[in-house]
Every structure is written in structure tokens, then in C-alpha cells.
Amino acid sequence: MQTVFKRTPTLKDCPTHYCPGCGHGIAHRLVCEVIDELGIQSRTIGIAPVGCAVLAYDYFDVDMVEVAHGRAPAVATGMKRTNPDKIVFSYQGDGDLAAIGTAEIIHAAHRAEQLTVVFINNAVFGMTGGQMAPTTMLGQITATTQQGRQADGQGYPLNVSELLAVLPGAIYVERCGLCSPAHIRKAKAALKHAFELQINNAKGLSLVELLSPCPTYWRMTPPDSMLHIQNEMTKVFPFGRIKG
Amino acid sequence: MCGNEAMAEAAIQAGLDAYFGYPITPQNEVTAYMSQRMPEEKRVFVQSESELAAINMVFGAAATGKRTMTSSSSPGISLMQEGISYLAAAELPCVIVNVMRGGPGLGNIAPSQGDYFQSVKGGGHGDYHCIVFGPSSVQEFADIMPLAFDLADKYRTPAIILADGIIGQMMEPVVIPTNSKLTTQNLKLPKKDWALTGADGRKQNIVRSLWLGDGVVEQHNYDLQAKYRQIEKNEIRCEQSDVDDADIVIVAYGICARIARRAAQQAREQGIKVGCIRPITLWPFPSESISKAADKSPIFLVVEMSCGQMVEDVRLAVAGKSPVVFWGRPGGGIVTVEKVLEKIEQLIKKAKK
Numbered sequence: 277m278q279t280v281f282k283r284t285p286t287l288k289d290c291p292t293h294y295c296p297g298c299g300h301g302i303a304h305r306l307v308c309e310v311i312d313e314l315g316i317q318s319r320t321i322g323i324a325p326v327g328c329a330v331l332a333y334d335y336f337d338v339d340m341v342e343v344a345h346g347r348a349p350a351v352a353t354g355m356k357r358t359n360p361d362k363i364v365f366s367y368q369g370d371g372d373l374a375a376i377g378t379a380e381i382i383h384a385a386h387r388a389e390q391l392t393v394v395f396i397n398n399a400v401f402g403m404t405g406g407q408m409a410p411t412t413m414l415g416q417i418t419a420t421t422q423q424g425r426q427a428d429g430q431g432y433p434l435n436v437s438e439l440l441a442v443l444p445g446a447i448y449v450e451r452c453g454l455c456s457p458a459h460i461r462k463a464k465a466a467l468k469h470a471f472e473l474q475i476n477n478a479k480g481l482s483l484v485e486l487l488s489p490c491p492t493y494w495r496m497t498p499p500d501s502m503l504h505i506q507n508e509m510t511k512v513f514p515f516g517r518i519k520g
Numbered sequence: 521m522c523g524n525e526a527m528a529e530a531a532i533q534a535g536l537d538a539y540f541g542y543p544i545t546p547q548n549e550v551t552a553y554m555s556q557r558m559p560e561e562k563r564v565f566v567q568s569e570s571e572l573a574a575i576n577m578v579f580g581a582a583a584t585g586k587r588t589m590t591s592s593s594s595p596g597i598s599l600m601q602e603g604i605s606y607l608a609a610a611e612l613p614c615v616i617v618n619v620m621r622g623g624p625g626l627g628n629i630a631p632s633q634g635d636y637f638q639s640v641k642g643g644g645h646g647d648y649h650c651i652v653f654g655p656s657s658v659q660e661f662a663d664i665m666p667l668a669f670d671l672a673d674k675y676r677t678p679a680i681i682l683a684d685g686i687i688g689q690m691m692e693p694v695v696i697p698t699n700s701k702l703t704t705q706n707l708k709l710p711k712k713d714w715a716l717t718g719a720d721g722r723k724q725n726i727v728r729s730l731w732l733g734d735g736v737v738e739q740h741n742y743d744l745q746a747k748y749r750q751i752e753k754n755e756i757r758c759e760q761s762d763v764d765d766a767d768i769v770i771v772a773y774g775i776c777a778r779i780a781r782r783a784a785q786q787a788r789e790q791g792i793k794v795g796c797i798r799p800i801t802l803w804p805f806p807s808e809s810i811s812k813a814a815d816k817s818p819i820f821l822v823v824e825m826s827c828g829q830m831v832e833d834v835r836l837a838v839a840g841k842s843p844v845v846f847w848g849r850p851g852g853g854i855v856t857v858e859k860v861l862e863k864i865e866q867l868i869k870k871a872k873k
Contacts, residue, residue: 317719318718318719318720318721319718319720320718321584321716321718330730331730333724333726333728337719337724338718338719338724339716339717339718339719339724339725339726340716340724340725340726340727341579341580341583341610341716341726341727341728342726342727342728342729342730343576343579343580343606344576344602344603344606347572347573347576347579347603350568350572350573350574350576350577350579350580351576351577351579351580351583352580353566353568353573353577353580354538354540354566354576354577354578354579354580354581354582354583354584354588355580355581355583355584355716356580357538357564357566357577357581358537358538358564358580358581358584358586358588359584359586359717362584362717362718379569379570379572379573380569380572380573380576382569383568383569383573386569387566
């Protein structure tokens, strides 16, 4: 029998701790496939965030570090500056990158650090129990916006990628979605490009934002979550190459 | 050279790979010096966007096995406490220099010793210690750097240099230690086989501080404590003078120790027997030396530029065997030889009554 699909070697063979329908599993696989296709497993250092993906090193078979909430871009700076031959990437959720770590991501981009950032936007704090994130949609019900997020008092969803794109040091910013096979293929191409830029010593930060389903805290079925990304989230967070 | 510059050059000579820092008075000479000298040596200098970022850049460089440091002053060091707790938990070696200023809050930019508690009792969350040094001259500020890096590497722990605005700003003749073996007893340092260097032909390395399994963090704490007991056993450094026949023993560190030493000499000229104990490591603390001195029941006078912080550790070491008296000035007030001498005379008068 011919093997038509197999697990990519950098993705470890282990059971997942993520919820059914969660996007992290897809994102993990895509990142690992890209690492293997580019042949950089032995010189890649990954950074796990605080959030649902804090245990990312249980899935990625590369050297990895787990850091304080939001500080990944600063830690990555320390690593890449002292190890310019290594490929350094951070994997961060929207609580990590868009709330507590806003200063770190903006200044890493501002300094044109040669880093690759995988930004998972599921519009909610997952690990702590589904609280409002800066990226939470207006009207979205969370543990801390039980009547739905209101712009008055809770602000509007934060478009971090668009914010970063205005900085000269951010050389590539693209938003994709983990919501259909076609979109997932696009997301993989974007991730590959983001890693290639670092491999080719491009002078600046590249970031791929992935709109990712969180059926548990969106209170939706996995298929409905996929449709929610395509039909609702893209109204605020449109797909496409924002820069580069 | 001023203390800040001498310390910076000593760090470079000790093999510093990367410096990360954010401007704050009175340690700005360090960032300025590093911004010039590190690129000259083809090493890394980054001016971070905050002290939070600086300590996390240190975390990143340390995780890859590089020699790395940051420096700041009191308010900035407060911001770094999160990172220091993570560094201690993940057992990453690095050096953090605190050129203390008056506090609390923004305080002022005058010299102080108000961060003793923060440095030796933890500072960040969780049960941990950093090795803490209290240099009392520009020369010692420089000499401690290679030692601090070596001990940080040996024990896989952050080391803190607790200097103050006087030590940082004062100019004195100084010889930069160019051979770290001068002060490190020819330490054979362990290989950093835990470092993140890319899993090339070996198993994945992970640097972490989260352990969710039942009892795993408890065990991690016991392991850390076992390491701290080793440090206490091996690394206490302290200087004593004229303690044996003393009626009064002054305990002071940093610049206060120099002032106290001068006061002690002047007292001796008047026939008052005063000795000095100067902790060089503030953690581990020289409790045994102090306890031994207490056996002869002198009066202990603890002098600090604070409202009394190290005095608590002196009391613990003395354990009721002798009276312990505190005198100090907080918030940027500088202690003087005259005032310490006055205090000595008062104590003797009172004792004779």
C-alpha cells in the first residue's frame, strides 16, 4: 500500500491535550512541516508562550524554552542576537502577544529583530477559562464579558498585525485562517515564507497571524467555529498579506 | 574610572557575551560604556524598551548558554523581579547589577541600601535565592564580576551585585581583573549541556519553569534548596577586622563598611575597642562569623543606608547572645564617619553606666 500522508518528524508522536476542534493542533503541524521541509530542525529554537500552547515543547521536537507571559519577543531577541546562525521563532496567542506582551512585540519589530512570530488569534484567553482578549469580537460572550463585549468600556478588537505593519522593522505580516483545507494550505505557505526570510537573513521581523478556532470558549461546534472565522472574524480581521 | 565603568570593563574581561539594559540613574555609565565597548569586541549590546524586556533578553541569551548580564537601579530592578524569579526557576546563570538609589517609589537618585530585603530574601515570587554580593570599593566592584559570572555558571543561578550610587559613581584607581582565575579559585565550570543550541544530533533540550505534574514543583523546590545549601556551605565571603577583643562590633556592607571601618579606627585611637565585620556575600550571609563574634558578647552596631534591613539577619545570627543596635539613614541620606563615631561613643557611655 502506498503511504499518502504521514506525521512530519518534527511533530512528536503523542496524544494531544488540546480541546476537540482547537486550531493549535493544525498550527503545530504546519510549523513542524515547514521546519522539516526547510531542513532547519537541528538549528531551530522555539519559544512557547503562556497560554494553551505553554506545553508546545511536548509537540515540537526542537530545542525550546517556555517564558513569562508576553515576553517571548524579548527572550527571542536575546537568543537571536547571541546566536545569529540559529532560527528563532516564537509561538504566541492573542492574550500573550496582544495584551500583556504588546510592548515586547512592538519593540522587537521596531528594532527589526530577525525573528519569526507565529501569532494565534482565537479572540479569547483559552487557558485561564475563556476571558476577554484584546482581540475579542464585539458582542462576543466571554467569562469577563458575559453580556457580550461592548465597545463602550471594553474597547474594540485590537488589530495587532495592522499596527505592526506600519513599522519599518516588520518586513512581512500576513493574516491567514485555520478554517478550511484551502485556507490551511495558504497558512502553511505564509509560515514557510516567514521562516525563509529568517533563513535568508532578511533584516526584520516576520509575523503570521492565524485566526484559529476555539470551539470550547466560543460555545460552538468545531464546524460552526470554522464558519465563524470565515463569516464573522474576517470582517474585523481580514485575510491577506498586510505587508511584504 | 568610576565604579560603573570599572565594573563594566571587568564584565567584558570576564567573557561577557551580551549586555542588555535600559537607562536609569545612577547606573547610566554602564549602558553608555557597554554601548561603545561591546560592539568593539564584536559582542552584543541592546538597549531594551524596558527593564522587563532587558531581563527577558538576558533570559534568552542565558538559555542558549551565553554569558550575559543587565544592570539597573532600584525602580528598574523592581520591574525585573518577574524575570529574576523565572531565571532562578529555570536555573539560568546570569549577572544582575543593582546600583541602588533612594526609594521607595521613584525616590531619588542618591545612594541607598534600601534594596537589601528585595535582593537577599527573594524579590520575585516563589522560594528562591540569588547569590548576592555587596562590593565596598570600585576595585571590589570590578573584582567581583568574574567571580559572579563563574559562580552563576557553577550553580546555574542568577547572581546579583548590590552596589549603591556611591560605589557606582565614585572614581578610584582600579586594576581591571583580566584573568578571571584571580578571584575564582581556578573553578572548573560545568559544561552547559542543557543550553538551547539546536537539537543537532542530540535529544531536544527544554528550558522551563512550569511543572504541572503532581508533586513535581515540590520536588523542584527541594532540588533548588539543596543547591542553596551547597552555596551556603561553599560561597560565604566576609571580611573581619579587630573583632577578637572588641567591645563593639560594627556590621556593615558596601560603602557603609568603609565608613564604619574609618570610624572604628578613630574609636580605637580613643581607646574604644571597636571591630568590624563586613559581609561580602549578602546571600549567603556570614551568620557563622557573626555568631562566633557574639560568643564574646560585644555590642553589635549595624550601620546601613536604610531603615534597618540587614540588621534582621544580624539579629538572627546573634540569636540573643548580644545586644544588636541599628543606626542608619534611609532615602539617599549618606552615613558619615562622624555620626558613626558619635553612635559608638554613645553606646560605650551607656554600657559603662
